[in-house]
Amino acid sequence: MIVLTALLLLLVVTLAFETGRRRAVTLAVDTPRSLHSRPVYHGAFVALCGGLPALFVLLVWLIAHAAVVEQLVLAQLPEALRGQQPERVALFLAEARGIASGHFENQRAAPELVAAAADFLRFSTFSLRLLPVVVLLVALAGFMASLPRCTPALRAQRRVEKILRALLAACSGVAVLVTIGIVLSLVFEAFQFFLRVPISEFLLGTHWSPQTAIRADQVGSSGAFGAVPVFAGTLLITAIAVLVAAPVGLYSAIYLSEYARARLRAVVKPALEVLAGVPTVVYGFFAALTVGPTLRTLGEQLNLSVASESALAAGLVMGVMIIPFVSSLSDDVIRAVPQSLREGSLGLGATPSETIRRVVLPAALPGIVGALLLAVSRAIGETMIVVMAAGLAANLTANPLEAVTTVTVQIVTLLTGDQEFDSAKTLAAFALGLLLFLVTLLLNVIALSVVRRYREQYD
């Protein structure tokens, strides 16, 4: 029914476009050269005037449909049922909906449940039948209202452009709104957390043990929420990852952009980018099952104690994961350095390597820094590899052979499974998330400002 409505609407809009265009053409025949806008824009104007409101109604209807039907069913329920606790009513409605959609057996159901299910069916069928009628009426009303306005003087082109510009702005607004929404939800929950745990303890405490009691008489009921070791773990693993990815990525970018022949490049670059397409959970296996044990065995032979979930293993694999970010972005940036600069340097008798070090890399530096920082924020936010290969214990250490935990790992362990959402333990996840978000935001801001400063200096 919904697909049908959409198709019908498309048909009607096409017809409206054609009508508007024809009308404009006719007008132009009567009084030549007097049209302000070309006929196409008259057509588009009419189509948009009817189509947009109709589309809007369609979308709102689809979003509100379920809730409205539920309210209608609720209104039909006997007083005794409606007066119950909200949870019970919700459960009842869910069961009725199940029966209505045929997922549950209705033979042994209570009679009021069967009645409610019938109501569900009735109302939602009605709503879906009404939908195309309303949508088409709205569209037609729009067309009828706009068609008489198609006079030679109508500035149809400007109006159409204005409407389209507004649509484009609305689309870009969606991204911003979603970001604001995410931040607000983080801030709200984090605020709840900071009501329970002082912000100074969270930011400065060096002990992380997020265990809170579920019942008051439980032992170990006082948790410790010092985020320092968790962030230190993240930084340690990220640092290892960058130590791996920065040289490998940058050098391969230099090789690809400056030395490799076109045919080799055409093979190697996509191959490197395949690395970026490997799901992080696969990197997780690799870290936990291959790299971790290998490092431990190596460590045993050298008489070093290496934890089987060492920071080194997770960091190394994460480094491999971000290599394609560094190499691919740096490669693009290096290739964007004008060929004339290279020739200028070579023409003065510089060797290719001198040219790269003294001219190409300095000119590409802002982009390279940007690529590195982008890779760093990827590494900081990366979850799956560390969940599988890093530890859970929050050790405050700089030794890469020990197990450390990271912010993302803690968030996952705090929020997976059945949790109460009013304890400090679960709320701590939001505080961690907020802080992590702020850190990556800060990194991005620094990256942007670095890039901008060098750009001003060089161009």
Place this chain on the structure above:
Amino acid sequence: MNSAATKISTRGLNVFYGDKQALFDVNLDLRRNQVTALIGPSGCGKSTFIRCINRMNDVIEGCRVRGKVILDEEDIYCDDIDVVQLRARVGMVFQKPNPFPKSVYDNVAYGARIHGLADTPGELDEIVMTSLERAGLLDEVRDRLSDPGTGLSGGQQQRLCIARAIAVSPEVILMDEPCSSLDPIASARIEELIGELSENYTIVIVTHSMQQAARVSQRAAFFHLGAVVEEGETSRIFTDPSDERTRDYITGRFG
């Protein structure tokens, strides 16, 4: 031909870009401490020719050079020639000014630093100042030596590139349409400079402007479809060309 007067000569020079041949059997002698202008319609091989003289074509993938380019009795396409040393002897100024994204000073000091021409900072200063002076730029940038070279005007940038080339003390300076992106005043300044520089350097200039070729050069060569059609004294080429194609080109009938 007096060999003492010849700085560069090419014999049977053929150049290919992939399957496409760009130069056909070019035999040309370029005289010491003179300005030679290369003229001809676009795509006739002038730029390809001068890029052969400092082996700049080496950096283009799929480019092959056959034949001899003799610089002071030495074939520069010989295996034991060091391309890097060659390019220090044969400097190049490009069509579009291409200062490095560095300060004015560092732009000029670039080549001298790479070739280790200065042992002390004082010597480097000396090289930079002399080069800027000779390129006629010193008075305009004396107070702006640490400003980015890319911040200069187009004409100044091109003179900066000339100063940069002079700083490594080349014997030959190749100029590939050095004035094509400049206004007439800046062009006049560069032309004047070319005249001064020809006392000490052998200069080869590619140009599309007949007037410019007539003003700055002592000798000229007319290229057409990858071959040299005519070569000789500039004054003769412009007043009494022996080939009909040359006459047609300089009188503006084609090209």
